[in-house]
Amino acid sequence: MxxxxxxxxxxxxxxxxxxxxxxxxxxxxxxxxxxxxxxxxxxxxxxxxxxxxxxxxxxxxxxxxxxxxxxxxxxxxxxxxxxxxxxxxxxxxxxxxxxxxxxxxxxxxxxxxxxxxxxxxxxxxxxxxxxxxxxxxxxxxxxxxxxxxxxxxxxxxxxxxxAEQVAHDVNVVSVHPIDLPVAHEAAIERAAAMLMRAKRPLVMFGAASNRPRLQGQLADFVRRVGIPFFNTQMGKGTVAGGGIAEGRAGFWMGTAALTERDYVHEAIDRADLILAIGHDTIEKPPFIMGPDGPLVIHVGFMPAAVEQVYFPHAEVVGDVGPSLAQLADRVEGRLPNAGALLPQREGILARTMSRATESRYPLTPQRIVHDVRQVMPDDGIVALDNGMYKIWFARCYPTRTANALLLDNALATMGAGLPSAMMAALLHPRRRVLAVCGDGGFMMNSQELETAIRLKLDLVVLIIEDNAYGMIRWKQSVDQFTDWGMTFGNPDFVKYADAYGAKGRRVETAEGLAPALEAAFSEGGVQIVAVPIDYSENSRVLVDELRNRVAAIAAQPGTLT
Incomplete structure (x- = not known):
């Protein structure tokens, strides 16, 4: 052969x-x-x-x-x-x-x-x-x-x-499972002692906590220890996180979509110990360690990568699921301060998710996130491209299933949203799959609409239109540069969809997004829904509102002690 x-x-x-x-x-x-x-x-x-x-x-x-x-x-x-x-x-x-x-x-x-x-x-x-x-x-x-x-x-x-000829008796190599070792007992005992001494403990789930092999194990750990948690962008979905109105996942404090100053950082800044599970420093830092910060325990498959912003005080290295189970065995029922930060949860989530139903057109990022959540079932998969909307989905989209919000906070490249959603639809044909792309990122690989149609996928693509490379344009404004060099024109996305043999829709009112998405999913096949966005919320919330929050905290000495 x-x-x-x-x-x-x-x-x-x-x-x-x-x-x-x-x-x-x-x-x-x-x-x-x-x-x-x-x-x-x-x-x-x-x-x-x-x-x-x-x-x-x-x-x-x-x-x-x-x-x-x-x-x-x-x-x-x-x-x-x-x-x-x-x-x-x-x-x-x-x-x-x-x-x-x-x-x-x-x-x-x-x-x-x-x-x-x-x-x-x-x-x-x-x-x-x-x-x-x-x-x-x-x-x-x-x-x-x-x-x-x-x-x-x-x-x-x-x-x-x-093209070489090889003998027919050359055999393939057998595949066998490889079991990872559990963390050393001394490391688990050390972490348990630190947790039991903590007055305001907090759990963080990072990128490596979203491995498929861990599904269910991390939720069990949270249930057993009763410590509130937050997640990084790529750790989102590890344990179900619901909004306060949903009555779900009562330990979820939010997502660290920004490095500092956001509402979730009120809990992070008050914590005296953070159990960082699966943190990978390829992500933008969810918080910055400093000499006056909390103790940090790194729990991971691999030892921590020591960085200027991340240098844990203890490490639990091994197969994460079984290692955490052994840690829970030692501390379950023995953490009198486990829920010390939980009273902050309602206020953090209420402010993070505010104005989500505002009837403004073009739509606000909060309204887009809210309406997407309304039409996606618990196991629905949302694959994000990279753009300013990613920050809003990371902050405001409650996840209920592991790997149901696919975003990239590592390379953070544009152009990956549509292909990633196509792969999700191939693997899970019975689940709703939505690609969320900015107009810039979508056009980088929009030719794959033909591939999606050829594969007979059921896939909805939500294109967020601002006619610009919006994240860089926003950063340009924040840094007080002249608004220049970031805008472009777009095709008519409804006609663009038709040209490929897909179905296109355009959202014309603030109340029109959820019905358009629902109709697209119900109809099946490859669907495009184009929606214009009002990005003025970027400055109002992510700059002005959060700056005022920091100023208010600074004016109240002792609030973080």
Whole structure:
């Protein structure tokens, strides 16, 4: 058999069901082998989208997603997706082609050293030079991609190696589960003693707490210890968080969508101990540690990355779920001050989520978040692109299911929202899936509407229109620069949807968003809903209101003691 057949056999051995790809001539042996396999080849319209989809597969399943591109320009188009997975800890395997390495009949045409290019953006980057090594190389790639800390691995398969003949008795390598060790008993005892001494403890859930393997275990920990919690942006959904009116998740204090000064920081600033579960410093800091700040216990699969803003005083390193269960065994019922910060919860959430039903047109960010929450069921998945609206969703969108709000607070790249939502819809065809994209981010990969329609997905895309790169324009204003260089024009998104064979709608009133979304979901297929936004709330709330809050606190000595 050909080496490409063996390569595909090794992929099947890993449980790969789909490969997202824009193939080239250097992949043709591999494409032919895939044609005769059980693996579905999903053609995308840009390699970047293929990488985003593969990364999101890894994020949602814990198993590496797979994408493929040709050499040179195709491989380079995977680079942003590799960085997205690398910073976001999403397991993924990237496969690229290359010219023949035994001969050089085309000299250096299209040749770029992709192995070297990918090294700083992946956990490993390797060229396959011997067909007989394929089973072990593939097994190692998937193992490295999935083990903590997860991330991307790159394999380059040159076309002459792919076409090699190999013996039929070359076998794939068996896959077996790998159990992580539980944290050392001394570390758990140390953390328990610190918790029992704490007067105002607080739990924080970070990016690594959203691993699929932890589902349910962290909610059980919160229930047992009774300590209120907040989350980082990428830790959102780890434990269900509801608004005060919903009567849900009575321990949730909010989301640290900003580094400081927000309402949730009233609790953070009062805490004398923070149990930071799964914090990954690739995220913008949810708070800044300083000499007068709280004690911090880091609980993670990996030791803490010590940074200027994060230097924990104790660490519990090991398999997070079982380690927390053992910690709960030691402190359950023995924390007299567990709920000391809970009286602040109602006030924090009420102010964070205020003016959510205001009838203003164009719509406010709060109204958009509120109306999206109204039409999404508990298990509905919202995939955010990157823009100013992401801050509002992070602050104001109550989550009820793990990994039901997909946002990127690591690389924070534009263009990932639509492909990520498409992957979620492929994995969960019976759940409502909504992509939320700014007009800037949507147009970066809008060509994937054709892919979504070809795949017969049920998917709604909410396009938030401000005719600008809104987050940078807002920052430009905050920094008192002239409003210049950030605005653009847009197509008619209803006609744009029609051109692809999708259905388009435009929201014309403040009360029109929720019905438009509901109609789009009910109708099915690929739907676009365009809504204009009033971003004046960015300055009113995130600058003026929060600045006044800080000033008011500063005028009341002793309030944080």
């Amino acid at each position: 050909k080496a490409s057949d063996l390569f595909v056999k090794a992929l099947e051995n890993e449980g790969v069901e789909r490969i997202f790809a824009v193939p080239g001539e250097e992949n043709l042996d591999l494409v032919e082998s895939l044609r005769r396999s059980s693996i579905e080849l999903v053609l995308t319209r840009h390699e970047q989208s293929a990488a985003f989809m593969a990364a999101t597969h890894g994020r949602l399943t814990g198993q590496p997603g797979v994408c493929m591109a040709t050499l040179g320009p195709g491989a380079l188009n995977l680079v942003t997706g590799a960085a997205y997975a690398h910073l976001g800890a999403m397991p993924m395997v990237l496969i690229t082609g290359q010219k023949a390495i035994m001969t050089a009949r085309q000299a250096r045409f299209q040749i770029v050293d992709i192995v070297a290019t990918m090294k700083p953006l992946t956990k490993a980057s390797r060229q396959i030079v011997n067909a007989a090594s394929i089973p072990t190389v593939v097994r190692d790639a998937f193992r490295v991609a999935a083990e903590e800390r997860p991330g991307p691995v790159h394999l380059e398969l040159p076309e002459d190696v792919a």
